[in-house]
Amino acid sequence: MGLAERRRTLGYSQEKLAELLGVDRTTVGRWESGKIAPQPPQRPGLAAALEISLQELDALLRPPRAEDQGAAGQKSSDHPSTGDPDEMIRREFLRILTVSGALTALSFDEAEAVADGVRRGSPADFARMNSHLWQVYQLARSKRSVYPVVRDQLATLNEALAGGSRDGSLPLLNAAADLFQLAGEVAYDANRYTDAAASYALAASVSKEAGAYDLWACALVRHGYVDMSEQRYQQAAEVLGAAERIAARGNKSLATRHWVASVQAEVRAGLGDLTGCERALAQAEEVQNLADDSTNSGWLRFDGARLAEERGARYVQLGRLDLAEETLKQALDQTALASGHSYRRRGAVLADLAVIGAKRRDPAQVVTYAREALDLAHASSSGYVARRLQSLCDEFGPLSRDHRVVELGAEIATLRTP
Structure with missing residues (x-):
């Protein structure tokens, strides 16, 4: 059978x-x-x-x-x-890229050539395809819309690895490690933590086999986020410690080690360590001394542009509301002016400002910021923003008797987190 x-x-x-x-x-x-x-x-x-x-x-x-x-x-x-599956995958990929506007760098004929190269198992074309998939992911309001084409790209890459030559195996392994990280990002945004952790673990394993230290370290950083989402800060600290050691063996011109430091700051804040948090943030800020090509817009996107909102969020974790509010308001202005406006990014800042209002027992501040974040959560279908707002409800305390806050909480409860 x-x-x-x-x-x-x-x-x-x-x-x-x-x-x-x-x-x-x-x-x-x-x-x-x-x-x-x-x-x-x-x-x-x-x-x-x-x-x-x-x-x-x-x-x-x-x-x-x-x-x-x-x-x-x-x-x-x-x-x-229904037609040839490879042809269907190719058409779907081109459709998503075209709709998202991510094909600005490629003509349609060039994109067709890249897709054909992927079907033949060309390592260079897999790398280019992955790069454009990351663009689609960043531009998409709903991150889940990217999942079908990522899944099919993984299937095609798996075929290429199974039938590839030894000479081409290393680039294909790098492409696989890259793509597993993207698959994990899609799952993480949808709150599918088990799937995300499995994807990141596969990415780390493949990166290790390929000897790709920066890819390996980034996969571990993303795995650390899964632990932090469940407030397992000590476990996250251990994973990030390994990421730090691996990143030290990587390419010094890349921003990998600085991204590790920025996430370590979140772990230190979760553990109540203000000194350790600020030390890690200072290390992360050194990314500004690197050249402009220190990121690749794919599995490594850390350029320090979000450090203001990261610092503000860390101060909220540590209960330093005075420092947090000033920093987050500056970050909110930056998200409004930034090109490639991110719903997820702005929604997280708004949620943190609402948390500050809750801690100060200021219902007007809670409702003002949380309602805008709620609108962004609906517009983007982001599980990440929804999760941040649901965590806000845990901070309401005595404010739960205020009718405005009660209505807000009821609306947040209706948010879908897949």
Whole structure:
């Protein structure tokens, strides 16, 4: 029995199984045809959906025998008229890039050539494709809209790694480490912490294998955010300590070690260590001494532009409201003037200013800032901004008797966090 036969035995179409697992139908089709294998984080869910053990799943995923290829090929898709999956992926990628405006640097013909190169497994074209995917992610109001094309890019890259030559394997590993970080970012923004942690762990593992120290350190930093989101600051400190050591072996012209320091500041604030927090922020600010090309607009975007709001947020954590409010108001002005205006970035600053109002028992300040952040959360579907606002509700205390705050809390409660 093969994967497709087991699916049909349970009465599932490819669409239904894909819906259960949160993947695209073409991905299920590729699993069943043996073109790609499910990633390790996907296997437990697939086994559960098919009502089999992981060992039985491994048996189903073994390549079919040659004499079975013909029949299997005829049954690999419930909808053979849907077209070639690679062509569909290519068209979807180009559509998303075009809609987002991220194709300003490439003509349509050039973008087609890049997509064709990815289908052939060209390492250089994978790198270019990843770079544009990061642009799409940064420009998209709803980060979740990027997930389908990231998932399909991972599937295509997995095929290239499986069939690639030794000479091309190192660039492909770098591309994989890059793309796993982006997949983790999409999951993290949607509050899918388990998926995010799995993606970051894969990114770190692949980076280590490739000897890419900066990629490796950045993957660990992102993993640290998962711990911090659940207030496991001591565990995050250990992960970031490893990131600091690895970043020290990386490219000194890149901003990696300064980004590590900025996130360490958040950990120190979470642990109540003002001195350690300010020391880490001072190290992060040294990024301003680097050349303009110290970032790559992809897996490493830290250029110090957000340090004012980071410092303000850290002061809120530490209860230094006087220092926090002045710093955050300056940061709010910067987000209004910054090119590439970020809903998530501005929403976080507004939420912090609302927290200050709550700590001061000032309902007018809470409602003024939180309502604007709420509008941004609705406009962007950002799980990150929603989470910040839901944390604000924990600060209401006696303000919960104020009708304006009660109404605000009710609206925040309706925010969807996937």
